[in-house]
Amino acid sequence: MLHEILRLTETFLNSPxxxxxxxxxxxxxxxxxxxIKRVQKNRFKVLFIYLHxxxxxxPPFMFAFSLxxxxxxxxxxISNCAIKVTETVIYTxxxxxxxxxxxxxxxxxxxxxxxxxxxxxxxxxxxxVNKEAKKLGIKTPKVFLIDDAKPDAFSYSTISSSIFISVxxxxxxxxxxxxxVLLHEFYHVHNRSSLYKxxxxxxxxxxxxxxxxxxxxxxxxxxxxxxNFAIEKQxxxxxxxxxxxxxxxFFSSC
Amino acid sequence: xxxxxxxxxxxxxxxxxxxxxxxxWPDKSMKxxxxxxxxxxxxxxxxxxxxxxxxxxxxxxxxxxRKIETAPGGVRYIYYPKKNQKQFEASVVENAVNxxxxxxxxxxxxxxxxxxxxxx
Numbered sequence: 001m002l003h004e005i006l007r008l009t010e011t012f013l014n015s016p017x018x019x020x021x022x023x024x025x026x027x028x029x030x031x032x033x034x035x036i037k038r039v040q041k042n043r044f045k046v047l048f049i050y051l052h053x054x055x056x057x058x059p060p061f062m063f064a065f066s067l068x069x070x071x072x073x074x075x076x077x078i079s080n081c082a083i084k085v086t087e088t089v090i091y092t093x094x095x096x097x098x099x100x101x102x103x104x105x106x107x108x109x110x111x112x113x114x115x116x117x118x119x120x121x122x123x124x125x126x127x128x129v130n131k132e133a134k135k136l137g138i139k140t141p142k143v144f145l146i147d148d149a150k151p152d153a154f155s156y157s158t159i160s161s162s163i164f165i166s167v168x169x170x171x172x173x174x175x176x177x178x179x180x181v182l183l184h185e186f187y188h189v190h191n192r193s194s195l196y197k198x199x200x201x202x203x204x205x206x207x208x209x210x211x212x213x214x215x216x217x218x219x220x221x222x223x224x225x226x227x228n229f230a231i232e233k234q235x236x237x238x239x240x241x242x243x244x245x246x247x248x249x250f251f252s253s254c
Numbered sequence: 255x256x257x258x259x260x261x262x263x264x265x266x267x268x269x270x271x272x273x274x275x276x277x278x279w280p281d282k283s284m285k286x287x288x289x290x291x292x293x294x295x296x297x298x299x300x301x302x303x304x305x306x307x308x309x310x311x312x313x314x315x316x317x318x319x320r321k322i323e324t325a326p327g328g329v330r331y332i333y334y335p336k337k338n339q340k341q342f343e344a345s346v347v348e349n350a351v352n353x354x355x356x357x358x359x360x361x362x363x364x365x366x367x368x369x370x371x372x373x374x
Binding site for chain 2: 120121122123124125145147149150167168170171172175178246249250253254
């Protein structure tokens with residue numbers, strides 16, 4: 001068995017076509033990794049993350065399948081390896097898409113809803129969120145209320161988007177300060193920040209190249225950009241700064 | 255209403271906790287902002303965030319309870335006492351006695367027996 005594997009490995013390495021594809025894949029993997037850090041928009045960063053992962057796993061994937069196909073042909077157990085490979089790729093691809101939809105639409109909302117949350121019914125806040133969504137040309141995110149005295153606000157966007165805000169946050173801030181916080185979260189929704197954060201996590205798990213880059217600065221830049229978005233929309237930095245001051249004061253009093 | 259003065263137990267309540275409870279006892283329901291405004295009128299130094307923190311702390315200690323009120327312009331907590339002053343004092347005494355018995359065992363029990371038999 002081991003002797004067969006070694007022989008088939010040698011066959012793989014001696015195949016100019018397979019080595020050419022493998023080298024090209026590694027080159028594209030490195031290029032797409034560099035591009036992740038170069039592009040500005042999150043949607044392109046996310047695209048390059050998954051392209052990078054695709055080119056990274058392609059050579060070992062090809063090797064494993066060529067090994068499997070060769071061995072199966074030799075043993076005579078499976079006659080048509082190309083169909084098996086195609087089927088596997090298609091089923092895996094369809095399976096991954098269905099899983100992503102299910103996770104994005106059903107699992108993620110349930111995960112976040114478990115945090116003492118319920119749909120917000122307060123009309124002033126909902127009217128503001130609806131108005132800003134229309135201005136940005138995006139679907140109005142759902143707004144959830146967290147039953148917690150600590151000021152907290154976050155958002156996520158997968159198939160559907162949601163903004164979460166705590167009772168403590170609403171109590172602590174003035175109307176304009178609260179709007180600044182909501183605009184900050186709107187930036188994250190519009191920019192698909194949560195999808196980017198999740199994708200960098202996948203990248204850190206699966207890509208050895210991620211050891212050579214830090215994504216913390218990206219996330220800090222993302223927060224600064226979200227603040228700037230709120231400042232631009234309100235034409236003042238007073239509200240977002242006051243909101244942060246009040247939040248910091250709350251936590252320093254704890 | 256008699257103010258709590260339990261120096262022997264090293265501050266059961268902070269001054270702000272006591273002030274807030276005095277405003278809520280025996281059975282008032284108030285918002286954070288309302289309590290903050292009263293404290294401000296009484297010239298007591300406390301930030302709105304400090305009042306919110308203390309009320310949350312009292313909620314975690316199960317001394318007060320709260321419900322969410324949705325009103326035009328916002329959402330807020332309404333705090334109300336879970337225990338009146340007598341019940342709170344009783345729980346403080348119970349906790350103190352339980353702590354002494356857990357720590358000193360039969361010494362504490364014997365002491366209480368002697369003390370209560372003398373009172374008779």
